[in-house]
Amino acid sequence: MRERLSMDRDWRFHLGDPVQAKESSHKAVYGLAKAGGIRGPAGMEWNDNEWDTVQLPHDWSYQQPLDRENGVPDFGYYPRGIGWYRKKFKLDPADQGKQLLLEFDGIATHAAVYFNGSILERNFCGYTSFTVDITDRAYFGDQPNLLVVKVDATVSEGWWYEGAGIYRHVWLTKTAPVHIAHRGIWVNPIRQEAGRWLTNVETTIRNETEAAVEYQLISRVEQADGNIVAEELASGSCAAGQSLAVTQDLPIEHPALWDVDAPHLYKLYSILVVNGEELDTAVTNYGYRTIRICPDTGFYLNDRPLKIKGTCNHQDHAGVGVALPDGIQEYRIRRLKEMGSNAYRCAHHNPAPELLDACDRLGMLVMNENRNFDSSREGLRQLENMVTRDRNHPSVVFYSLFNEEPLQGTPIGRKMVKRMIRAVKKLDPTRPILGAMHGGVMEDEGAADVTDIVGFNYMNGGYDKFREKHPNQPIIGSETVSAFSTRGNYISDDSRQIFDSYDREKASWGNSVRESWKTINTRDFVMGTFVWTGFDYRGEPTPYEWPSVSTHFGIMDTCGFAKDSYYLYQAFWRDEPVLHIVGHWNWPGREGRQVKIMAHTNCDEVALYLNDVLIDRQPIDIYEQYEWDVVYEPGTLRMEGYKGGQLVKAAEIQTADEAHTVRVETQKLALSGDGRDAMAVNVYAVDGQGRFVPTEQCKMSFSIKGSGVILGVGNGDPNCHEPDYAAERSLFNGCCQLIVQSKVVEEDIVLTIEGDGLQPASHVIPVQPVEELPFVPSVDERYINNWLITQEIAAERPDPNVMIHPTDMNSWEMVDVSFGALQMLRGASGYVTYRNQAPISDVEKSGRPYLWFHSISGDIEIYVDGRLQLRQFLPWPENLEVPLLGAELKDQITISVLIGITSDMYSPGIQGSVSIRTK
Structure with a gap:
C-alpha cells in the first residue's frame, strides 16, 4: 500500500561551497564520468560530521546578519548565496520492487538533486514543486542512501525577499509497481439539473511491471461525517510499462457546497485492486462549487x-x-x-x-x-x-x-x-x-x-x-x-x-x-x-x-x-x-495640543466623547470616514456608532500608565505534540491595570521549558535590525511575537517572558498527544562502500599495498560491497585485495576512530596507509571493528584489505557496508 513519509528531519547543512581539493587525475576524471561517481560534497564518502544539523522547512537567508554594503534593498539586505544539504537514510529490504518518489514542495532558488552519487534532477524555479524518481538507484537494507541537494540562491526570480534553501516540505512516497500515478487524480464536479451533480474523476494508473495487468478501480466519495455518498467501479487492462487514464462519473444528489462562508469538503478514496489485492489507495480532498464570471456584474460563486x-x-x-x-x-x-x-x-x-x-x-x-x-x-x-x-x-x-x-x-x-x-x-x-x-x-x-x-x-x-x-x-x-x-x-x-x-x-x-x-x-x-x-x-x-x-x-x-x-x-x-478609533491616547507632554483622531466604521453616525463629555456627533460617509482634531488631555476617548438612530457599537481608548508587565495571546489553545505544529504567540505591554501601552519599546527576552522550541521572533517594525533567529526582541509600539513549535514529547510548554523594568510573565501552552507523522530517520554514520577489488584471484600472496597506476581501470574493478558477497569469490582459492580511500576529520581524529565492517570473512589483513592494523581469521561472515591506530592519522587515509580465501569458505570477502565511527 501507499506510504507517504516526511523527509524533513535531521539534514546536514553547509552554507557556501565546501572547500575541496582539486582532483585532476585520470582516476578522478574517469570515475566522475560514471553513474554513481560523483565526488566531493555530493559523494557518499564526503565527511559532513562538522556540518550543522537542520530541520525542514529551512531558510538560511534571514538567519544571517543584514549586509548594507553588499546587500540588495529589494531582498531586504539579507545575504543569500549557495548552500548544501545532505541526508543519509536506509530503506527496508521489504521496499525492494516498490516505486519510490521524492517530492520537493519548494527550494529557493535553483537546485541540483543528487542521489547515491548521481545527479537526478535540476529545478529552475524556487516556487515550483517537483519530484525525483529514485526507484532505480535506491539501496535497501544495510547500505544507506545519500540524498544531496545543492541550492544556488545567488539566482533571483523576484524583487522581494525570496529566502534561500529547502524552505518547504520534502516527502518520500512508496507505492507498488502498479499504482495510481503521482498527481494522477483529477476531480471535476459538474453540476446537472435539480441539485444533481456528476463527480467526474479522471484517474491515471501506472504499470511499471513487465506484463499487462487486469485492474479494478474503486472511486468512493465520503462526506465530512464519513458517510459514503457515491461509489463507482471500473475495470480493465493496463499494458506493461504504460499509463492509462480511467474516467468515471459518480452521481451525487444535493451535495453540501463549498463556499467562502461554509467551506464543505469531501474526500475521494481511489482504490486500485489487482488480482484481488488492494495495491494502492489515494485520498483527494475536493469540493462542490460553481464559478462564473459576467462582464457586467462580476464574479459568481454558486450562482451568488x-x-x-x-x-x-x-x-x-x-x-x-x-x-x-x-x-x-x-x-x-x-x-x-x-x-x-x-x-x-x-x-x-x-x-x-x-x-x-x-x-x-x-x-x-x-x-x-x-x-x-x-x-x-x-x-x-x-x-x-x-x-x-x-x-x-x-x-x-x-x-x-x-x-x-x-x-x-x-x-x-x-x-x-x-x-x-x-x-x-x-x-x-x-x-x-x-x-x-x-x-x-x-x-x-x-x-x-x-x-x-x-x-x-x-x-x-x-x-x-x-x-x-x-x-x-x-x-x-x-x-x-x-x-x-x-x-x-x-x-x-x-x-x-x-x-x-x-x-x-x-x-x-x-x-x-x-x-x-x-x-x-x-x-x-x-x-x-x-x-x-x-x-x-x-x-x-x-x-x-x-x-x-x-x-x-x-x-x-x-x-x-x-x-x-x-x-x-x-x-x-x-x-x-464595525467601529475603530484610529490613534492612541498616550501623548505625554502634549496636553492642551491637538491630536488627530479618525473613525473607521460602517455605522451611519459616530459620536465622540472625551472623559464622558460629548465633543461631536457626525454622519459618516462610508467612503470618506471622518476625522477630528481633539485637544489632548489624559483619560478616556470614546466613540459610539449608530445605525438608524440606534446605538450598535462602541469603542474606547484610554491613557495607560507606564508598562508593568505583558499580556500573552496565542493563536490557538494548544499545540499538537508531533514536533511539527507551531503557533504565533503575541506579546503586548500592559500597565498595572491591564491596559495596553502603545508606546512601549523595551527589549524582551524569552525562555522556554517543556516540549517546545522558539523558532524565531519579530515585532513588525520595518526599520528593525534585530535578528529574527533569536530568543529576544524589542517591543515595537507595544507588541512583539514569537513562533513556538512543539517537540515530540507529551509535556506542556512553559514560556517565560521578561522585559527591561517589567514584571516577568509566564504562560503555559498545553501540548496534546497525537500520532506522530511517519518520517524517514537520518543515519549519522559515514560509509565507504565503493571499493576497488583485484579482478584476478592471485594464487600467491600479493603485496597488499601495491601502488595502483592512475590510469589502470582494468586490473582493478569498482564494487559496492553493500550488495553482499561477490559471486566470483565463491568456490575460489587464493587472495584478493580491496582498496579504498577515506577522509578523516579533526573531530574524528580526536574521537578514537575505527573502521566498522558490517560483514566480512576470510583470512583477513587490514592495512591503513601501509601499516598493518589487524590480522584475523573469520571462517564465517561477521562484523569487525578495526581501530585506526597511529600517532598521526592523515586527512585522507588509504585502506587495503587482503583476504585469503579457500574453496570451502561459504561466503568470503567484504560483503556488507563499511563505515567510520568514533568512540
Whole structure:
C-alpha cells in the first residue's frame, strides 16, 4: 500500500561551497564520468560530521546578519548565496520492487538533486514543486542512501525577499509497481439539473511491471461525517510499462457546497485492486462549487454574486523567513478572514501546498499565480506543474499567467499568452485565466483581450475607458492601493522612515484605501480587488531604502498585527457593525495640543466623547470616514456608532500608565505534540491595570521549558535590525511575537517572558498527544562502500599495498560491497585485495576512530596507509571493528584489505557496508 513519509528531519547543512581539493587525475576524471561517481560534497564518502544539523522547512537567508554594503534593498539586505544539504537514510529490504518518489514542495532558488552519487534532477524555479524518481538507484537494507541537494540562491526570480534553501516540505512516497500515478487524480464536479451533480474523476494508473495487468478501480466519495455518498467501479487492462487514464462519473444528489462562508469538503478514496489485492489507495480532498464570471456584474460563486475582497501576499513571516510551519500558514489565512477578506492572490508565484489546504478548509478564494512569463519548454513545464498540483483545490478559482510584464501589450506577449493558455486549458478548462497588467490594456495586439479576465494593476482611472472599448471583457483589480502606513504610528516622519495611519500616505502609482475601494465597489462590472498587500513583507522597502528592510504596504505588519487600515477594510467588507478609533491616547507632554483622531466604521453616525463629555456627533460617509482634531488631555476617548438612530457599537481608548508587565495571546489553545505544529504567540505591554501601552519599546527576552522550541521572533517594525533567529526582541509600539513549535514529547510548554523594568510573565501552552507523522530517520554514520577489488584471484600472496597506476581501470574493478558477497569469490582459492580511500576529520581524529565492517570473512589483513592494523581469521561472515591506530592519522587515509580465501569458505570477502565511527 501507499506510504507517504516526511523527509524533513535531521539534514546536514553547509552554507557556501565546501572547500575541496582539486582532483585532476585520470582516476578522478574517469570515475566522475560514471553513474554513481560523483565526488566531493555530493559523494557518499564526503565527511559532513562538522556540518550543522537542520530541520525542514529551512531558510538560511534571514538567519544571517543584514549586509548594507553588499546587500540588495529589494531582498531586504539579507545575504543569500549557495548552500548544501545532505541526508543519509536506509530503506527496508521489504521496499525492494516498490516505486519510490521524492517530492520537493519548494527550494529557493535553483537546485541540483543528487542521489547515491548521481545527479537526478535540476529545478529552475524556487516556487515550483517537483519530484525525483529514485526507484532505480535506491539501496535497501544495510547500505544507506545519500540524498544531496545543492541550492544556488545567488539566482533571483523576484524583487522581494525570496529566502534561500529547502524552505518547504520534502516527502518520500512508496507505492507498488502498479499504482495510481503521482498527481494522477483529477476531480471535476459538474453540476446537472435539480441539485444533481456528476463527480467526474479522471484517474491515471501506472504499470511499471513487465506484463499487462487486469485492474479494478474503486472511486468512493465520503462526506465530512464519513458517510459514503457515491461509489463507482471500473475495470480493465493496463499494458506493461504504460499509463492509462480511467474516467468515471459518480452521481451525487444535493451535495453540501463549498463556499467562502461554509467551506464543505469531501474526500475521494481511489482504490486500485489487482488480482484481488488492494495495491494502492489515494485520498483527494475536493469540493462542490460553481464559478462564473459576467462582464457586467462580476464574479459568481454558486450562482451568488460575490465581490472579490482580496489581498496580494508574498510568503514570508516574521521569525521564520519563508520557511513557514503549517500552523503559521493557517494563522495568516485566519487573520485575513477575520478582516473580511474572501480572496488571496499568491503574488507572484505558486504557493506552498499547505497554504491552499488552509484556504480550502477556511473558505478563502485563491488566485494562483505563475512565476515566470515563459512559453518555452521549461516555462510551460513550470506552468503545467502548477495546474496539475493545484486543480483539485476548490479554493483555487483563477489562474494568473504573469504579472506586469513588459511584453504584455505587444504581439509577442499575445502569442506567448495564447500558447500558455492552451497548456492550461488542456489540463484544466474549468477556471478563468488572466494576467495582472500594469499597462498595455488598450493595445489591440496585446494580451488583454485573449485572457478570460483582464487584470488591472492600479490604473485606477482606466476601468471605464477599457470597458468602453471592450464591453464583453471581464475586469478585476488584480493589484490595487499600495498605501503606506506604520503600525501604531500617527505622525509621518521621513527622518525615521515611518508613516502615519490616517489613510493618506500612498505610492505615486497607488491610491488610498478609500479611493480604491470606492472606485471598485461602485462599479458592478469590476468583479473585485486584490489589495497590495495583506501583510508587510521583507524586502522592497518602498519608498525608502536602508534602514528600512521590509515594506510599509501591508494591512498588517510582518507578524500579522493589525494596522489601523485593517479595521477600515472590516468596515468595508464585513456586514456586522464595525467601529475603530484610529490613534492612541498616550501623548505625554502634549496636553492642551491637538491630536488627530479618525473613525473607521460602517455605522451611519459616530459620536465622540472625551472623559464622558460629548465633543461631536457626525454622519459618516462610508467612503470618506471622518476625522477630528481633539485637544489632548489624559483619560478616556470614546466613540459610539449608530445605525438608524440606534446605538450598535462602541469603542474606547484610554491613557495607560507606564508598562508593568505583558499580556500573552496565542493563536490557538494548544499545540499538537508531533514536533511539527507551531503557533504565533503575541506579546503586548500592559500597565498595572491591564491596559495596553502603545508606546512601549523595551527589549524582551524569552525562555522556554517543556516540549517546545522558539523558532524565531519579530515585532513588525520595518526599520528593525534585530535578528529574527533569536530568543529576544524589542517591543515595537507595544507588541512583539514569537513562533513556538512543539517537540515530540507529551509535556506542556512553559514560556517565560521578561522585559527591561517589567514584571516577568509566564504562560503555559498545553501540548496534546497525537500520532506522530511517519518520517524517514537520518543515519549519522559515514560509509565507504565503493571499493576497488583485484579482478584476478592471485594464487600467491600479493603485496597488499601495491601502488595502483592512475590510469589502470582494468586490473582493478569498482564494487559496492553493500550488495553482499561477490559471486566470483565463491568456490575460489587464493587472495584478493580491496582498496579504498577515506577522509578523516579533526573531530574524528580526536574521537578514537575505527573502521566498522558490517560483514566480512576470510583470512583477513587490514592495512591503513601501509601499516598493518589487524590480522584475523573469520571462517564465517561477521562484523569487525578495526581501530585506526597511529600517532598521526592523515586527512585522507588509504585502506587495503587482503583476504585469503579457500574453496570451502561459504561466503568470503567484504560483503556488507563499511563505515567510520568514533568512540
